[in-house]
Amino acid sequence: MTDNKPDTEKVILEAARKVFIKKGLDGARMQEIADEANINKALLHYYFRSKEKLFEIIFSKEISLLFSTISGAIVSDEVSFENKVRLIVNGYINLFLKNPFLPLFILREISRDPENIKSIFEKSGVDFAFIHQIAFVKLAELLNVDIDGARHFIINLLSLCIFPFAAKPLIEKVLFDGNEQEYIRFLEERRDQVADFMIGAARFKQNGGR
Amino acid sequence: MTDNKPDTEKVILEAARKVFIKKGLDGARMQEIADEANINKALLHYYFRSKEKLFEIIFSKEISLLFSTISGAIVSDEVSFENKVRLIVNGYINLFLKNPFLPLFILREISRDPENIKSIFEKSGVDFAFIHQIAFVKLAELLNVDIDGARHFIINLLSLCIFPFAAKPLIEKVLFDGNEQEYIRFLEERRDQVADFMIGAARFKQNGGR
């Protein structure tokens, strides 16, 4: 009763997610996904016509996951600016601690086919206009800076959360002598580090610098 | 006389660099490299036995380029801490403005084969022990922080320089409405932005925060 009803479709989707996120569209093999799901290649095509179709389902889901984290936090009223920042940072770092390959996956695949961003976003239910106009303008107001200032802020915030995971193998090797546990410990500690850093920078700016 | 002596080997290397950096090892096609170099596939194999051999040459060269930028700046005496930071930030952002696909290329390929980092580094002439011990300890001294503090600092610095290029297509679309010129203008302005940001943060820390 515990291992019953395997629900092939879900098993395939989980296997595909795992393989695609780690290897990307180009690097992934249908055979590997089939093995991961303990089925054969033919079944993959039975459920999801083609490799690309399967990929798009995974990709748009993950995109949607990423954007809900940030837009939800920015818009939520009744939350102080400081706590918004902590919400976003914690949300992302927690998410990436669970899915270390996710950041690079998104960056890699968007770069592979940049033209498709808009259509992928629509498929994921991410509201483009909303992000660009509502959430973003709101951020600028909160920070009391111009549009470029808000851009710098959000890019800085994302950089500090995402890059340490996108470069995980490199940083782990160079700065942590290959010790993964040490790096994970460091990344957990980093949640507060980054939030403090960004909040401090915002205050610094609002006080006119220096 | 101006277009003479094409020097096939160099032409191939330039073409391979262009294609590999944009598409990665998995995404690149030997045919595409041949087309880019205006020769045929057979000649690629004549000069460089295999796709992987050709790739490794390109990859290790780019790795070496990246590390020389940072380690050179950190070690150079007679340069104030503040100017070291500006050297690094300017070095990287200038490099990436010229090679926008370079950051993602490095991240992607290291993630594809993390075990190879050490051997690639040796091939590139990057001195591993040097980075880890000399340059890094020196940084901690300069900042007057512990080892984790130095790690955060260097990771923050790299994040702010590298991520905006690794995520270029996404940021360009979402925050700049697809206008590449606007984003490039923003990135040029960002050289001082990032340097000021990091220097400010270091001072803030040294003054005990708050």
Next chain:
DNA sequence: GTCTATACGGTGATAGAC
């Protein structure tokens, strides 16, 4: 729905003429 067997196209690599 799930399997095995196979078709089909593309890609890295080689053979051999010039």
Next chain:
DNA sequence: GTCTATCACCGTATAGAC
């Protein structure tokens, strides 16, 4: 050194039995 032609393999996708 450079080319054309071709091989050998691998990966996606389909056919067809059960």
